[in-house]
Amino acid sequence: xxxxxxxxxxxxxxxxxxxxxxxxxxxxxxxxxxxxxxxxxxxxxxxxxxxxxxxxxxxxxxxxxxxxxxxxxxxxxxxxxxxxxxxxxxxxxxxxxxxxxxxxxxxxxxxxxxxxxxxxxxxxxxxxxxxxxxxxxxxxxxxxxxxxxxxxxxxxxxxxxxxxxxxxxxxxxxxxxxxxxxxxxxxxxxxxxxxxxxxxxxxxxxxxxxxxxxxxxxxxxxxxxxxxxxxxxxxxxxxxxxxxxxxxxxxxxxxxxxxxxxxxxxxxxxxxxxxxxxxxxxxxx
Numbered sequence: 001x002x003x004x005x006x007x008x009x010x011x012x013x014x015x016x017x018x019x020x021x022x023x024x025x026x027x028x029x030x031x032x033x034x035x036x037x038x039x040x041x042x043x044x045x046x047x048x049x050x051x052x053x054x055x056x057x058x059x060x061x062x063x064x065x066x067x068x069x070x071x072x073x074x075x076x077x078x079x080x081x082x083x084x085x086x087x088x089x090x091x092x093x094x095x096x097x098x099x100x101x102x103x104x105x106x107x108x109x110x111x112x113x114x115x116x117x118x119x120x121x122x123x124x125x126x127x128x129x130x131x132x133x134x135x136x137x138x139x140x141x142x143x144x145x146x147x148x149x150x151x152x153x154x155x156x157x158x159x160x161x162x163x164x165x166x167x168x169x170x171x172x173x174x175x176x177x178x179x180x181x182x183x184x185x186x187x188x189x190x191x192x193x194x195x196x197x198x199x200x201x202x203x204x205x206x207x208x209x210x211x212x213x214x215x216x217x218x219x220x221x222x223x224x225x226x227x228x229x230x231x232x233x234x235x236x237x238x239x240x241x242x243x244x245x246x247x248x249x250x251x252x253x254x255x256x257x258x259x260x261x262x263x264x265x266x267x268x269x270x271x272x273x274x275x276x277x278x279x280x281x282x283x284x285x
Contacts, residue, residue: 006043012252013040015190016096016128019254023126026093031119032100033076034058039065041096048073050092054080054107081118082108091124098130101175105168112170116182120257127184129253132194134169140247147235148196148247154231155204158224162211172251184255191251195244201235 005017025046030037033051035058041049042065051066051074053059059078063070070076079086097119104112119127136152138145156166172189179186208228212221239245 006040008040008043010036010040011192012130012250015192015252016254019128019188019190019252020094020126024093026125027091029087029092029095029122031081031095031097032103033062034098035061035065037096037098038062038076042066042069042074046094050075050077050087052077052079052081052086054078080107081115082111087122091122093125095119095123095127096130097128099132101129101131102167102169106165109165112168113178116178116184120182120184123184123257125256127255127257129175129179129255130250131172131175131253132169132250133171133248135248136169138248142246144238144243144245145247147231147238148245150231151201151204151235154224154227155208158208158211158228161220162214164211172253175253179253179255183258185258187254187256189251189253191249193246193249195246196239197244198236198239200245201232201239205229205232 005014008014008017025044028041028044028046028049030041030049030051033041033053038051041051048071051062053062053076056078059076063076066074066076077086097115101112101115104115135145135149136156138149140146140149159166172191176186176189205228209225212224215221215224235245
C-alpha cells in the first residue's frame with residue numbers, strides 16, 4: 001500500500017509519518033480521538049479506521065473533521081476504555097494515543113497506569129503516543145515559562161472549584177516505564193519545544209471564565225475574573241510576538257509489542273525458574 005505523506009502542517013503528525021516510513025498504515029485505531037487527530041487519520045491511506053471518545057460532543061466534532069473522507073468501514077464510537085468489551089478480539093495495525101493519557105483524568109480518574117495494558121491486545125503493529133511534558137508543577141526560569149505555568153495553575157484551580165477535573169499530563173519517563181510493564185518496546189522518542197500562541201492563552205483563560213458560573217461565592221468569582229483578565233493582558237503581547245511563549249515540550253513515542261526474541265527469558269525458561277523464596281517470621285501481623 002502507498003504510504004505517501006499527507007498534507008498535514010502539524011510537525012508532530014509529520015514526524016509520525018516519517019517514523020512510519022514505508023510501513024502500511026493498515027487498520028488504524030485513534031484511541032482518544034479529536035478534531036485534529038481524526039482530520040489527519042482520515043487523510044491517510046488506511047484500510048479502515050476506528051475512532052473512540054468518551055464525549056458525545058467530541059464524537060460529533062470528530063465526524064465533522066473526517067467529513068466526506070469517512071467510508072462505510074470507518075467508525076466513530078462514543079465509549080470508555082474502562083469497558084472490558086470494547087473492541088474485544090479486535091486488533092489494529094496502527095494505534096494512536098494523541099494527548100490521550102493526559103485526558104483520562106476527566107473520564108476515568110486514577111486509571112492512567114492501566115491504559116497501556118488495556119490497549120496492548122489491540123496493537124498488532126505500531127503504537128504512537130503523543131503527550132505534553134507537565135508544566136504546571138515546574139519551576140520555570142523564564143518570564144514566558146512563569147506565565148504559561150500561571151495560566152495552567154489558574155485553569156486547574158477554576159476547573160476544580162467549578163466541579164470539573166483538570167487534565168493530568170505525564171512525562172516521557174513515566175510513559176516509558178509503563179510501556180515496558182505493558183509489554184512494548186520503544187523504537188524512538190522525539191521532543192518538540194512548544195511556543196504557545198494567542199489561541200492557547202484565550203482558550204485556557206476562556207475556560208476559566210466558564211467555570212466561574214459554577215461558583216456560589218460572587219466575591220470569589222469576581223476576584224478570579226480580575227486575575228484571569230490581568231493574566232490575559234500580560235500574556236497576549238508575548239504570545240503575539242515572534243518568539244511566542246516558549247515553554248516545555250510535546251513528545252512522540254513510537255513503540256511496538258514485544259516479540260518473543262525481545263524477552264530476557266523465553267516462556268519455557270521463565271516457567272522453569274524456581275519461584276523466589278518467601279520470607280518467614282518478619283511480620284507477625
